[in-house]
Amino acid sequence: MSIFTVTYQLALADGEELDKKIRNLCLEQSVELPEKVLSKAIAEKIVGRVRQTIKRSDAVYEAVIAWPLDNAGTEIAQFLNLLYGNISLKPGIKILSADWSSLADTLFVGPRFxxxxxxxxxxxxxxxxxxxxxxxxxxxxxxxxxxxxxxxxxxxxxxxxxxxxxxxxxxxxxxxxxxxxxxxxxxxxxxxxxxxxxxxxxxxxxxxxxxxxxxxxxxxxxxxxxxxxxxxxxxxxxxxxxxxxxxxxxxxxxxxxxxxxxxxxxxxxxxxxxxxxxxxxxxxxxxxxxxxxxxxxxxxxxxxxxxxxxxxxxxxxxxxxxxxxxxxxxxxxxxxxxxxxxxxxxxxxxxxxxxxxxxxxxxxxxxxxxxxx
Amino acid sequence: MSIFTVTYQLALADGEELDKKIRNLCLEQSVELPEKVLSKAIAEKIVGRVRQTIKRSDAVYEAVIAWPLDNAGTEIAQFLNLLYGNISLKPGIKILSADWSSLADTLFVGPRFxxxxxxxxxxxxxxxxxxxxxxxxxxxxxxxxxxxxxxxxxxxxxxxxxxxxxxxxxxxxxxxxxxxxxxxxxxxxxxxxxxxxxxxxxxxxxxxxxxxxxxxxxxxxxxxxxxxxxxxxxxxxxxxxxxxxxxxxxxxxxxxxxxxxxxxxxxxxxxxxxxxxxxxxxxxxxxxxxxxxxxxxxxxxxxxxxxxxxxxxxxxxxxxxxxxxxxxxxxxxxxxxxxxxxxxxxxxxxxxxxxxxxxxxxxxxxxxxxxxx
Missing domain, CATH: 3.20.20.110 (Ribulose bisphosphate carboxylase, large subunit, C-terminal domain)
Structure with a gap:
């Protein structure tokens, strides 16, 4: 399965747990449902997966999450939605980078000149x-x-x-x-x-x-x-x-x-x-x-x-x-x-x-x- | 001259003066030049004008500013630019309301149903x-x-x-x-x-x-x-x-x-x-x-x-x-x-x-x- 990765800065609120914040992000930006109501196939194929987390300070982490390219299809609009749709409404999530190499074939063309x-x-x-x-x-x-x-x-x-x-x-x-x-x-x-x-x-x-x-x-x-x-x-x-x-x-x-x-x-x-x-x-x-x-x-x-x-x-x-x-x-x-x-x-x-x-x-x-x- | 008004919440930083913040806003969202280089005609016709200011707390004010409708022309895109273009990049400015009655004839149609x-x-x-x-x-x-x-x-x-x-x-x-x-x-x-x-x-x-x-x-x-x-x-x-x-x-x-x-x-x-x-x-x-x-x-x-x-x-x-x-x-x-x-x-x-x-x-x-x- 083709994937692309996005790197997030996650700032934890008091009492918030990193694993839970990441899990919620992986669900929110894909299926928008709790894990327990998902079929095994959907849970495996559609939901984002964390690749790496790095601690930056006491309550600030970086997380790399991998997403199926098929979730974006061939549309910039849907990519933007996956990138920062509903999570734009949630606190403590900031986008740092994306792995553009995997996005250039199907989605983005870059500058003409x-x-x-x-x-x-x-x-x-x-x-x-x-x-x-x-x-x-x-x-x-x-x-x-x-x-x-x-x-x-x-x-x-x-x-x-x-x-x-x-x-x-x-x-x-x-x-x-x-x-x-x-x-x-x-x-x-x-x-x-x-x-x-x-x-x-x-x-x-x-x-x-x-x-x-x-x-x-x-x-x-x-x-x-x-x-x-x-x-x-x-x-x-x-x-x-x-x-x-x-x-x-x-x-x-x-x-x-x-x-x-x-x-x-x-x-x-x-x-x-x-x-x-x-x-x-x-x-x-x-x-x-x-x-x-x-x-x-x-x-x-x-x-x-x-x-x-x-x-x-x-x-x-x-x-x-x-x-x-x-x-x-x-x-x-x-x-x-x-x-x-x-x-x-x-x-x-x-x-x-x-x-x-x-x-x-x-x-x-x-x-x-x-x-x- | 037809105008529309927008109401802003202005939060002053340490040492910032209300009058200056308002004056800057009136210039930034219209001519984008200092007053001293404007012709008299442009200064009078194009620049926003403050109608009212209300103190909300120590460093927070509300200001009503009137803008020429002609600055927006007949385009939503240009209205959005006037509303929150460059000032979106400046601190301490928040939009509270607009006078929609004056915007309905030339610009906005509202819901069909x-x-x-x-x-x-x-x-x-x-x-x-x-x-x-x-x-x-x-x-x-x-x-x-x-x-x-x-x-x-x-x-x-x-x-x-x-x-x-x-x-x-x-x-x-x-x-x-x-x-x-x-x-x-x-x-x-x-x-x-x-x-x-x-x-x-x-x-x-x-x-x-x-x-x-x-x-x-x-x-x-x-x-x-x-x-x-x-x-x-x-x-x-x-x-x-x-x-x-x-x-x-x-x-x-x-x-x-x-x-x-x-x-x-x-x-x-x-x-x-x-x-x-x-x-x-x-x-x-x-x-x-x-x-x-x-x-x-x-x-x-x-x-x-x-x-x-x-x-x-x-x-x-x-x-x-x-x-x-x-x-x-x-x-x-x-x-x-x-x-x-x-x-x-x-x-x-x-x-x-x-x-x-x-x-x-x-x-x-x-x-x-x-x-x-």
Whole structure:
């Protein structure tokens, strides 16, 4: 029988027994019935089985549980249910990792491009990438396109819509994409170097795929979705389509999943492992020291998982956002390495010399870093 | 300018100032830029505005913030982003309520049937409803159909697939629905009373809608989805389709959103308000005293919001699950009132007299309760 394994952190409440917590988990995420009412065949074939437990501290353990692959069938939705369906409602269970090698054949495809594929498309091989967002919401199409032009002239590699810029009347999707693509072309003619525009396609059911195709037809260089709003299976659906456009995943709405010590997912698991398996070419995550809440070692762990080579999937570009400013570009780039895409927002908008000068400051610094060190 | 309001609970960290937290929230969930770089027009038209603040305890406040409806446009996805996009990554912000009256015209449709519509379809007007789940995962189509038959002969009103029963090889979707519908028919011929079968249509992007239509064609009485797996916009999409089948929403994967004192949503907001607005005819939530983690007053608040009449939407049937057993049916029914649908699982499977007798015990008790009291 084919199986896959998931590693959990289990935090025991007062008086709770490890064996019982594991047994309950094995039942809850499969048959949802007490053992005594199960047939022998079901008990043997369907219920999860513990492979290993490790004590981490007084009341905290790690447990590796093996699950039948057939329980997930061929559906991402059902995999997510097995991974963290009903146990999401129970205390003291946190997901640390999954054995992706066994999930790659039947379920997950991973990124279509990955870091190498993106470098080939961007023709940038020896340094970290620069990225920024077009905002604020409420700007007109021509204002956003003008901003895009100025960022591009300043040399930003990747210019994306802010995730709050969807299809409002302020700047409707199709017109915005057309105008921003033109802005990229115009800037490229002026500078001889091409910046890339990624449009936000986060939308209601059905509409996301339409916008993905439309973005491609209109000449966008990539797209962004917020998979915790659209539904995680939508990200995977896009990654499987025959459309030649990289995908950025954005963490809006995902917060509580990764913000609790004893519940949910580690940031590493969500951004570095699950999103990679689901096909994100770039993973945006809340950077340490910004206005969000991860620490540096959590961010390093995301980078590590997104980039590690022993995976069945292509890599994902880590795209830390929040707290990265013109004045600390060097520090973050050295910390995260050349296979990162630094997302800088407000700091560019606040720069006294204006957008173009800010962009130039940002990108010049990236090129000057000695990546050997 | 049309606006909608959202009420937040704000918990201040040491040294954090209320005014600053509110100002940051108003900027973060709209323009995502510091005020000083905004044009006057954007600052006035796009940024959220505080309407009211109430002190709840030393460091906990409630704040009502008004947002321009145009920021959401006509998309549920963008509404969710405005509601809890980036702030989901920040500490100390919890959503308590929204002013749904202003959201009903352009965005949300609510349930297609509601409690009254369901009562008309079920021909049950004067009592609470009984519900159970077909399980375990791993059972064959004929095993599940046989179970469905026995539950129906015992008089259960609503028999649904367990949310872990999707489209695995064990019991593929189409064959399972066909067999369970036949089981309902056969039981109805035997008893003269009709039970209703709801099939689980939680699936990958695109496939959910196909299964909704297919369930209808095959004669199912309703469907169930896990909207936090499919994506919340998918639930709303189904509720807007011209398909005459009620929808149950199931909380799998939603856990961390409602389990933190100072973050996420109250259970009332998620199940009673948001799911109702998104079109759930039945809202399953983890019942107090079960194997999950809500307390009684949180459950009562969910019921209250799902059923309250001052909403622009039809009502949703509260469907508490977990901890309801044959021996305490009376207590829960009296606590939750006749406009509830009690979901009982394991207790029926464990009943010494077998499935049919268990079902009869359950349903007889519901009919004997004096709902006037």
């Amino acid at each position: 990955g870091i190498d594929g993106i470098r080939d498309r961007f023709h940038i091989f020896d340094r970290a990438l620069s990225a920024t967002a077009l905002k604020p919401m409420g700007s007109s199409v021509s204002d956003l396109a003008d901003l895009a032009f100025r960022f591009a002239v300043g040399g930003i590699d990747l210019i994306k819509d802010d995730h709050g810029i969807a299809n409002q009347n302020y700047a409707p999707f199709v017109k915005r994409v057309e105008a921003c693509v033109k802005a990229m072309d115009r800037a490229a003619r002026q500078t001889g170097q091409r910046s890339r525009y990624f449009s936000n396609i986060t939308a209601d059911a059905g509409e996301v795929e339409y916008r993905y195709r439309k973005a491609y037809e209109l000449g966008a260089d990539g797209v962004m979705i917020c998979p915790h709003i659209t539904g995680l299976p939508v990200l995977h659906r896009l990654a499987r389509l025959d459309i030649d456009l990289p995908i950025i995943a954005h963490p809006a709405f995902a917060g509580p999943l990764t913000m609790d010590e004893s519940r949910g997912f580690t940031p590493d698991f969500l951004y570095g492992q699950l999103w990679r398996a689901l096909g994100a070419d770039f993973v945006i995550y809340p950077n340490a020291g910004g206005r969000f809440s991860y620490n540096l070692s959590e961010c390093m762990a995301v980078n590590e998982s997104a980039r590690q080579p022993y995976s069945p999937f292509k890599t994902s570009f880590p795209m830390p956002g929040g707290g990265i400013k013109i004045e600390n570009i060097g520090r973050w780039t050295r910390a995260y390495g050349k296979d990162s895409c630094l997302l800088v927002g407000s700091s560019l908008y606040e720069y006294p010399g204006g957008i173009e000068a800010a962009a130039r400051q940002f990108t010049t610094q990236l090129k000057e870093i000695n990546y050997e060190s | 509601g409690i009254d519509g369901i009562r008309d379809r079920f021909h049950i007007f004067d009592r609470a409803l009984s519900a159970t789940a077909l399980k375990p995962m791993g059972s064959s189509v004929s095993d599940l159909a046989d179970l469905a038959f026995r539950f129906a002969v015992g008089g259960i009103d609503l028999i649904k697939d367990d949310h872990g029963i999707a489209n695995q090889n064990y019991a593929p979707f189409v064959k399972r629905v066909e067999a369970c519908v036949k089981a309902m028919d056969r039981a109805a011929r035997q008893t003269g009373q009709r039970s209703r079968y709801f099939s689980n249509i939680t699936a990958d992007a695109g496939e959910v809608e196909y299964r909704y239509r297919k369930a209808y064609e095959l004669g199912a009485d309703g469907v169930m989805i896990c909207p936090h797996i499919t994506g919340l916009p998918v639930l709303h999409r189904l509720a807007r389709l011209d398909i005459d089948l009620p929808i149950i929403a199931h909380p799998a994967f939603a856990g961390p959103l409602t389990m933190d004192e100072s973050r996420g949503f109250t259970p009332d907001f998620l199940y009673g308000q948001l799911w109702r607005a998104l079109g759930a005819d039945f809202v399953i939530y983890p019942n107090a005293g079960g194997r999950f983690s809500y307390n009684l007053s949180e459950c009562m608040a969910v019921n209250e919001s799902a059923r309250q009449p001052y909403s622009p939407f039809k009502t949703s049937f509260p469907m508490p699950g977990g901890g309801i057993k044959i021996e305490n049916i009376g207590r829960w029914t009296r606590a939750y009132g006749k406009d509830s649908c009690l979901l009982v699982g394991s207790s029926l499977y464990e009943y010494p007299g077998g499935i049919e007798a268990a079902a009869r015990q359950f349903t007889t008790q519901l009919k004997e309760i004096n709902y006037e009291s």
